[in-house]
Amino acid sequence: MGTSRCRLYCGKSACNFTTYREVEEMRKSGILMHISSLPSDYGIGTMGKEAYKFVDFLKSAKQKCWQILPIGPTSYGDSPYQSFSTNAGNPYFIDMDILREEGLLKKSDYSKLEWGKDRKNVDYETIYENRFKVLKIAFEEFKKGDLSEFYDFLQKNERWISNYALFMSIKNENDGKSWLEWEDGLRKRDSHSLWEFKSSHEDDVMFWEFVQFKFFEQWNKLKKYANDNGVSIIGDIPIYVALDSAEVWVYPDLFELDENLVPKAVAGCPPDAFSPTGQLWGNPLYNWDRHRECGFNWWIDRIKSATSLYDVVRIDHFRGFEGYYSIPYGDKTAENGQWLKGPGIELFNAVKNELGDLPIIAENLGFLTEDVHKLLRDSGFPGMKVLEFAFDPREESNYLPYTYNSNSVVYVGTHDNNTVIGWIDELDEDTLEFCKKYIDSEDDIVWKLIKTAMASVSDTAIIQMQDYLELGSEARMNIPSVLGGNWQWRMGKNDLTDKLAKKIADITCTYGRYERQ
Template sequence: MINKRECGVLLPISSLPSKYGIGCFSKSAYEFVDQLKAAGQGCWQILPLGPTSYGDSPYQSFSTFAGNPYFISLEDLIEEGVLTEEECDAVDFGIKEDDIDYEKLYKGRYQLLRKAYERSEISQNPDFVKFQQEQAHWLKDYALFMAVKDRFEGVPWSKWAEDIRLRWQNALDYYRRELYFEIEFQEYMQFKFYEQWAKLKAYANSKSIRIIGDIPIYVAMDSADAWANPWLFKLDENNQPTQVAGCPPDGFSATGQLWGNPLYNWEVHRNSGFEWWIKRLAHCFNMYDIVRIDHFRGFDEYYAIPFGDKTAERGWWEKGPGMDLFRTISWSLGEKDIIAEDLGFMTDTVKRLVDESGYPNMKVIEFAFDERDTGNASDYLPHNYPQNCVVYTGTHDNETLLGWFGDITPEERKMVRDYLGNFHDDEKGICKALIRLVMGSVANLCIIPIQDYLVLDNSARINQPSTLGKNWKWRLKEGQFSEKLQEEMLTLATRYGRRNWN
């Protein structure tokens, strides 16, 4: 349980300012930590750090344990002497300071990382050997998975040749010999990722800033997790899904949402004492101080859709593991700080699960003003908050505050002004008043996306669900997190008893 008043900022690693095309563990990340400290913040919430696949979503990763090689600092590799500044500067990463060009990133960054690996003599590094040994339970399968995927030109593992798709021993032995250096390259990138991340997290912790990590409930079908552990999921004898994840039809989508992730075989997990989940959470708590679990309601009930369906209309609800999982986590790992993402339609049984777990749940102020609601009964209105919750102006999936206020109906804008008692401010003034509202609420933890402190419009939006090609691209520009803004945030954090004094 998060049991003191704190505040923090939501900003993905990818959205940090940087020289080489995407936010990473470079000098700018350390400067951002210093800026958070100067602004009186105690938490930095990020998005999942896994290697991303088609669509670049951090919620569809090739591994739940691996890190994204894009986040490796090239500046650090230059300092090590395995790359030169001229080599890095010669690569075209795009020209927009506030945008990520993933196509150019993919073409350019891996070539540089390969050069760094070839010059590193990494096999002679005792720290690398120790990393291989300590992380063997996931690293061996992940590195082989990525090496074979590259050999097969990126096609999903479900379309690989039968021998390696079904992990026949002779095929595993063959590819481990044939792709030895490609496998070691993948392990090298993971070593550098974790080495650099550990340093950045230690620096944040030294400033009394805690890192809030984020994990999806599901893994991607095209992942090392599903390929290496097919018995943990609802797959058939050919390792094809029988059912996949999604959401049922509702007022926002007449055909529902078809996510396509393989569903867990919860009976197998329960019979193993939830061994895979214990390893997953233990890994997460080595990486983060607090973990936000996405789609928490799926642990109470999850929506199953027949594999091959084009929509979610024929799905049905099945029972999840419930408190059995979280009791086992507590027994195995001790009491940990977990945030339950319980947004969306909440049944009574989901509410009971959140209450029994003791985890703080989420409140989003953008959800509080809906003209379809009547009276003051909304759980998202601040006067209805419990202390044990985390309040946001919006999440990575929402519009920015300014974009949202411009897009809601006139009736809803009136609801906002009536609740604030504020009839004269312009839209930017209303956004600042909403930040003050949530900062002053009883919620123990308040997290604000940096875009809302900057009062930016929807051009700074991180993600628009159910769309492709325009998401996960926005970046903070150098100088935007100004000393003036830091002072304003520090004043708010102090005024509302949330300041990081340490």
């Protein structure tokens, strides 16, 4: 057994699985729910008391993993997969009650503001309008205290935070416009222009540094609490970065941009049965030749950062490392794109040579070729299996559980899929009948599918919180290629019951994903 799999599951650099008990402990399960979906009184989930309650629920339900989505600051469209930075944290997740307990806020600073009228959905526009007002009040109070830990934080994170804070400060000064629309000196990072701006906006730059200081202070405490209670955090990094991000602004040579810093081509997916014109993501593509010349240092640094932030890292759109879909910049659809070769195993060999074996999950979904399958095998990373993809009776499927190997992570559905109840409502009659036949059930399909995933040979099983709550399409997290209305679902304050925890725990133990007491 390779050490990469070993580290994913037990956190050690090398192990010998010699007893049944040790092998049984390989099997585990967890719940997929983003921080934004946690309950709170202030419009969106945070790293406050409800996050700690969720960890307690996971422990009670015998779950060893909490999978979340990317935690970077979101940009236009509110997608966690389109962030202003690959390194920074989302200011929305900073808990204001904790800031109050630290003496940086008064309750009245935020309790009387509007945070959205619907507790079941995030109102991003309202949060954007008010959250930074509150954080700036906290910042003014923060500056009066001891700043030694703050300056230590800046020093430890110098490789990214000064550029990010400057990026956000310039963006703020330009009414949120993309860096591509800034005046030439700032857009092209002329050293004098940058010095001049920073000198005249020192306080604003420091504000954005403060926000990150508080984010990571709260994140590290939450992660430690989870780990101390036997829960590992599975984090997520998108393969691509947003065009309007600090990384593209700072390192334009690493991306396919022309002499005017405009993308030559952008990322997406070709047309298929689900999307007749394909998916146009709009992310700039990597200049892989330049990355290769630099020894893939940018990627090594990115993955190193992610593995320090999370216990396990899921890399989104893994197939893009073998071959990626390139769409001419300016096209309105993805129909005119072409497949180009990616760096393949060369990139992951460079990462391994520098960082050793790492706890990584490969999101190997979508259009898969034999070359993609080979890349996954060569990497040694566990891939993903999704039951909602399994039951088309017209063709063979490698998503049916009898085709799995143990080095995999099984889901009923992911954040890009409908909930089980919503999925059932959309199924054609033949697919629904095959699903019922396979799971040997005419009713209670949600829980039968959960049990099917839990019973599989996959070392890890991850279930969406919405499916444990038996919710319909109204709770779907994301509809790919649809702009607006996504990433909004929130859990109710009373949804996590002892009865539900006991039911999940019983299934988990029944299928050997937790040691029976």
